[in-house]
Every structure is written in structure tokens, then in C-alpha cells.
Amino acid sequence: MSETETDFEQNLKNTSDAVAAFQLDDQSFLSSIRNAVRNYPTLVPALVLVVSILVFGFLAPRFLSPGVLSLVLQQVTVIGIVAIAQTLIILTAGIDLSVGAILVLSSFVMGRLAVMTGVPLPLAIAAGMAIGTLMGAFNGFLVAKVKLPPFIVTLGTLSVFTALKLWYSGSESIRNSDIEATAPALLWFGEAAARPYGASITYGGVALILLAGIFWYILQHTAWGRHVHAIGDDPEAAILSGIKTDRTLISVYAVAGLICGFAGWVAIGRVGSISPIAFEEINLATITAVVIGGTSLFGGRGSIPGSVLGALIVGVFTTGLSLAGVDDYWQMFAVGNLVLIAVALDQWLRRASQ
């Protein structure tokens, strides 16, 4: 009897005397990488961008020149700005398929008012952006109050806004010469702000970076921003913690509409004219940029800088492959694979433990 007790007590000396303990399984290299990426979601797209620029610089002649690199920025400027709007919506576990239609309709409102009706320019621009906000708010209302799924809502409003665009524009473009004659400030975002070493940085590119910075700040450091993350992460918990989810959701879609309206102004400068048949592929292009940038389609996690980087990555791949002389369906192939890898990575990160 006494020997068993001594053994038992001796065994007790060696055991842990904490009340409870969990066996941590994230000591491996892979787990520490996963933690790093979870905490700094912008790390992956930033790395991918740098690596792809270097790889294409090696593969394609002339790719590393300042002219070509700044060209990539110019080509993704409008996509990048709309991707900021798309990020906000995807953060709430929603999606917006109507962003392209909102963009073009807003630019037509600005164009027709300023060029054809002679309305003073600041008023025309404000009207265009207001229409964009209204369309976004309409989406938000249907999602938040009528409780329809965002995919279905924006699929429907895509057709509605596209029809409105065709009706309002009369299927006619507003030509560059008319814009230059009556309202040249509409073209401002297409002009070069600086031309260092043969590169060309447009005001549109500057606007993209500024806007990304502003919304990064808003999302990280304001209550509204945290609410947006919360709604996407867990709507029930958000409601229970006192967040007015309906109002916040509508405001998210409305702000997205406002950003698309602003993008409409930038787009006028980028293309030089306002055409009803332009920007038809931008809906999917922005979703691609957001996903490659590391934002989760399931909501709650993501970053604005990531989406801008995602847009740049697509641009780098497209231009790099083009300069390397590769047929352009391989560009689609490459971008598609990037999306798959990004989504797979997101799934890997979502798992709490193996």
C-alpha cells in the first residue's frame, strides 16, 4: 500500500501543476507562416507582386522600364478604384456585380449634364456621384431590409442599371472633342501628374493611391470600419453586440456606389470619351483583383491595399505576358490560376487547426 502511494506521489511531482493546459500545435514552420499571413493579410499579394515584376523583367524585354511599369498602373487605375468599392462589399460577405453599370451610368450623367446641357462642372460631377451613391444605396436597401442575397440583388440591378445606361445615353458616345470644348476638367484624371525618368504617373493613379490610403485608415481605425469587418465575420454576433447592421450594410453599399461614381469621373480621363459599350468586363475584373489581393469571399477578412495590389498583379501578368510574346488566352489562363491559388490560400488560413 505505502509503495503505491509513494509511486503515485512521485509521479505527481513530475506532472504539470497548471489548472488546465492546451497542447499547442502551431509550432511548425507552416503554422508560423499561416499565423504571419493571418495577421498581415497584405503580405502575400505584396510578395507575389514583387516576385512577378522581377520574373517578367527577366522574361520580357523592356518590362522593367519606368514607362512600362507606370503603364501597368495607368491600365489598372479604374479597376483599382472600383476594387476598393468591391472590397468594402466583399468584407461584409456580400458581392456587387453591378459596379460596372454604376460606373458608366454615373460618367454619362456627368458627361451629358456638363457637355450637352451646359450645367456647371462641379454640379455635374456632384450629380454623377450622387446618382452612383443612390444606385449603391438601392442595392444596400434590397440586401439589408428586404433580405435578398447580394449576388441575386446585384445580378438583377446589373441588368436594370445597364438598361438605364443604354436609355440615358441613347447608345451614343460623348466624343473627346466635345468634352474638350465644353468641360475639359472632366478629363483631368487622365493627365500626367509627374513624368519621372520616362514613366507617366497620372492624376488618376495618384487618386487611386490616396483613396486606398483613406479607406485603409477608415477600415482600420474608425468604428464604422470595425463594424464592417464584424458584420462580415459574424452577423449574429454583430447584432448581439449592438451594431446596427442594417444601417451599416446600406451605408457600405452606398459608399461603394459613391466610389464607383468617382471612378466614373476618373474613367472619363482614362479613356478620353464616354462610351456606353466600355467597361463591360470590369465587374469580374474587380472581383478577381479583390480575391487575388487576399480578401476572403466569405467576409470579415481582407484589406484595401491588398485589393490594389491584386489589381496591379493582374496588370503585371497581363502586360508581362503580352510583352513576352505569349498569346493572350494564356493571360486569362494565368489570371484564372492566380484566383484559384488565392482562394485555396484563403481556405487554408481559415482552418483553426489541422
Place this chain on the structure above:
Amino acid sequence: MKSRIIPSTIGAIALTVLAAGAHAGSHSTAACLITKNNTNPFFVKMKEGAEAKAEAAGIALSSYAGKLDGDAGPQLVAIENCVAMGAKGILITAANDSVVPALKKARAAGILVIALDTPLSDPDAQDMTFATDNFEAGLLIGRWAKATMGAAAKDAKIGMLDINKDNISVDVQRDTGFLVGFGIEVPNLKILGSETDSRVIGHESALGNPEGGVKSVENLLAKNPDMNVVYTINEPAAEGAYQALKKAGKEKGVLIVSVDGGCPGIASVKSGVIGATSQQYPLLMASKGIEAIAAWAKDGTKPSASDGLNFFNTGVNLVTDSPVAGVPSIDSTKGTELCWG
């Protein structure tokens, strides 16, 4: 709830049948116009021309359109609807050849099928095509560009702005027509990009709109900054091309040619943005199509092709303010009189 649904549904169906009956009774012949989309001004004007002529000829015209270039799905639905409603004739600008089986079925049901602007590769799919000779349209601008460049033509650096890589017939014909007109050998006239002449920098997909035009020219300039000739599939793409050249400071030294002949495009020729454009006549295509359907409904006459061709050529004119010897052309003032849109 249940008791209200059935009577109201019956009521709705009855109203629809009555309305359709009332409408059908007012005109004797029904016809359908199916265009590629409602966004390209070319098809919008074609539709307007068809509707005006149909009104005058006493034909009830129903219009349908696809959404995007190359999207045949909505067109297939439209063809089936037209057959079902007993139309006498179908006017169609086909998105691609996948509509051929449906059109053959329509012909078998006694419907006159007329292809507008875009011929179908299978000759049995249509009774007649009313179209521009798109190859000739390309030929004219190619010859004009070569003559305008003179001695510099043998070292030209040419950028090609097509719609996309799908080898749509209109796209291929204008593109290869331009190259042949410029004097470049094209081994395969049925696809894009078969030429090996080093003067061609590359083909970009401009999608036929200004945004695509800007991006395409930027990409081509990145490949070769000395580009001095730009072929564009249509005038919206040419507008974008000019903007991109202007931003790069190169608009003075580059020739832009295009096809379409819409009024905004002719204005671009006048202002020097476009060097020369081949003008086509969509309103004529549409009105001739309606005339053919009226004749078919009246006494079964079918339209006949132009001499030496297997389609009815609605004509093309080169519009330029810098004419060259050996290439017939009209100036922008005359072009403005004839323009559409």
C-alpha cells in the same frame, strides 16, 4: 390565398391572349430583327432603319438582340420565338455560327432568313445576305494607307486592333482585307494573325470600344514605340486609339484607319483623328431586308445576289480628305451626307 391565385392567373393569361390577338390583327405580316447587341451604334441605327421601313410597309416587326459580341444564346431564343409566333421573315446579324441549325429549321418552316452585315459560313442557313463586302472595306483602307505612306510603306510598323481572338467573320475579313491591301501576304484568309511579315507589330483585342482601343494601343506601343500605322476594327476603337497616341505624344506621326462610316466617325475624319474610313450602310441593309420580306410574303419572290457575288452588296465607300491616286474615295462632306448615327 390559393383561391385567389387560380382566377387571377387565368385572368392574366386571358388579358395577354387578348392583347396579343388585338396586336396581331392589326398587321398582316410579322417579321423579326435579331441584332448582335443594343449597345453598338451600328446595330442601334440598323434597328431604327428596319423599324421605320417596317412601319411604312405595314409589317409588324419584333426586335431582339444579344448582350455582347459573340453571345449567341439570346439570339437562339429569339429565333425560336419568331418561329413560334409565325413570323414570315427573320433578319439577323449572327453573333456566331452556332445559330445555323436554328436558322435552317426556320427556313424549313417557310420563313425567309436574311443575314445582315455578317454572312453565315453555311450557305444553307440563309436565303440571302445583305452586307458590306467587309474584305473590300479592309482592302480600300489598306491600299489607301500604303499609297499615303509611299516609300515608307516598306518599313511601316503596323498595329492591328481587332474585336477579339474568336475569328468573327467581320473581324477576320476587315483585318485580312487591310493587310492584303497594304501589300502584306496573308497565307490564311480565314483566321486572324496568320501573316508572318515583320511589319505587323501585333494584334490586340480592342473589343470594338474606346476603352479597348486605349489599352490596345498602349500595349502595342510598349512592344514597339515606333508604330506608325494603326488599323482599327471600328470607329469607337479608333477614338480610343487616338487618345492613347495623344497621351504618348505620337498622334501626329501615326496613320489611323477604320471601318464604319457613322457620323461621329466621319467627323473624326474631318478633324484629322482618323485618316480614312470605309463607310458602310446599315440603314440600307435594314430597309432592303424589310423590302425582301414584304416581297416574300406577297408572292414568294426571293431576293437575288449582286453580280458575281454570293451576297447582295450594300456598298462601301472610302471616306478621306486626303485622296490618293488609284483608290477611289469620297470626301468627308459627302461622307457626312451619307452617314448614319
